[in-house]
Amino acid sequence: MTTTHEADEDLRNQDILIYVNGELKPRAEATVSVYDSGFMLGDGMWEGMRLYDGVWAFFDEHMDRFFNSCKAVSLDVGMDKDGIAEAMRMTAEANNMHTDVHCRLMLTRGVKVKPFQHPSLSQSGPTLVIIMEHSKPVEKLSSQGIRLATVPQVRGLPMSQDAKFNSHSKLNCVIACLQAEQAGADEGLMLDPHGFVNTTNACNFFIVRRGEVWTSTGDYCMNGVTRQKVIDLCRADGIPVFEKNYSLYETYGADEAFLTGTFGAQTLVSEIDGKSIGNGEQPVTERIRALYKQAIADDIAANS
Numbered sequence: 596m597t598t599t600h601e602a603d604e605d606l607r608n609q610d611i612l613i614y615v616n617g618e619l620k621p622r623a624e625a626t627v628s629v630y631d632s633g634f635m636l637g638d639g640m641w642e643g644m645r646l647y648d649g650v651w652a653f654f655d656e657h658m659d660r661f662f663n664s665c666k667a668v669s670l671d672v673g674m675d676k677d678g679i680a681e682a683m684r685m686t687a688e689a690n691n692m693h694t695d696v697h698c699r700l701m702l703t704r705g706v707k708v709k710p711f712q713h714p715s716l717s718q719s720g721p722t723l724v725i726i727m728e729h730s731k732p733v734e735k736l737s738s739q740g741i742r743l744a745t746v747p748q749v750r751g752l753p754m755s756q757d758a759k760f761n762s763h764s765k766l767n768c769v770i771a772c773l774q775a776e777q778a779g780a781d782e783g784l785m786l787d788p789h790g791f792v793n794t795t796n797a798c799n800f801f802i803v804r805r806g807e808v809w810t811s812t813g814d815y816c817m818n819g820v821t822r823q824k825v826i827d828l829c830r831a832d833g834i835p836v837f838e839k840n841y842s843l844y845e846t847y848g849a850d851e852a853f854l855t856g857t858f859g860a861q862t863l864v865s866e867i868d869g870k871s872i873g874n875g876e877q878p879v880t881e882r883i884r885a886l887y888k889q890a891i892a893d894d895i896a897a898n899s
């Protein structure tokens with residue numbers, strides 16, 4: 596089995612320092628209370644970011660999503676974007692990290708005074724944790740590709756739990772992932788409530804058909820930073836790109852398919868429901884990969 600978040604083994608990750616509410620703690624001592632609302636209820640938001648040559652790629656876009664999500668659930672971050680940047684700088688410096696690093700920034704509503712749901716029971720402020728790991732996605736992810744299985748678990752309507760929340764509660768995605776594993780695949784391809792192809796359990800999903808790039812309307816999936824970059828880069832480069840409804844019919848018959856996410860950038864999809872995708876050539880995906888690499892280089896140049 597391959598996962599989209601597979602990285603080369605790096606023993607240095609055993610000795611990392613983890614930021615917990617302003618303190619840097621060795622991995623084994625970096626803990627939160629069993630009364631923490633993140634542990635108890637999945638009541639928190641997170642962001643995954645990547646460090647390239649000392650610059651957190653697309654930091655402003657990640658912060659925009661993070662602060663928007665926190666505001667939407669009345670979760671007071673307790674600091675502004677600069678405060679988050681400083682906490683991340685501290686953590687990277689303490690770990691002597693400069694490039695090929697992945698960060699999981701997590702904020703929960705904090706420790707509760709009683710083990711129940713009501714948000715008002717969290718009375719001592721939020722819990723902020725920053726885990727940074729040395730991380731290089733395994734090479735086979737970009738060359739071999741991964742296998743998807745369409746799963747029964749769907750992405751719901753935004754008035755249940757909006758898929759745009761990068762919340763600690765990922766049970767919807769975890770169930771989809773389990774279903775994919777049961778079906779012998781690496782990741783689950785999830786449909787929307789109308790049966791159109793939507794997203795995977797951990798990444799956004801694109802197909803290439805007859806020279807055009809298609810992805811879902813965006814109504815039921817994570818508003819991925821990488822997803823938006825790919826759309827913008829296609830537009831700027833003259834590659835026809837459409838956010839639209841399409842079904843498994845068009846998906847199985849696609850020439851190329853790939854996933855997007857901060858961790859793996861663009862990950863090739865080799866097979867869906869046992870059907871191989873395309874003829875093994877991925878000229879459009881390769882072009883998009885090159886454009887994305889350049890966009891990161893531009894972001895580094897503008898922010899270092």
Ligand SMILES: Cc1ncc(COP(=O)(O)O)c(C=O)c1O
Pocket residue numbers: 643761768794795796797798799817818819820821822855856857858
């Ligand atoms: C469900 C889901 N889809 C897609 C993504 C990719 O988003 P991004 O490109 O911002 O990393 C994520 C990452 O957090 C995710 O959790």
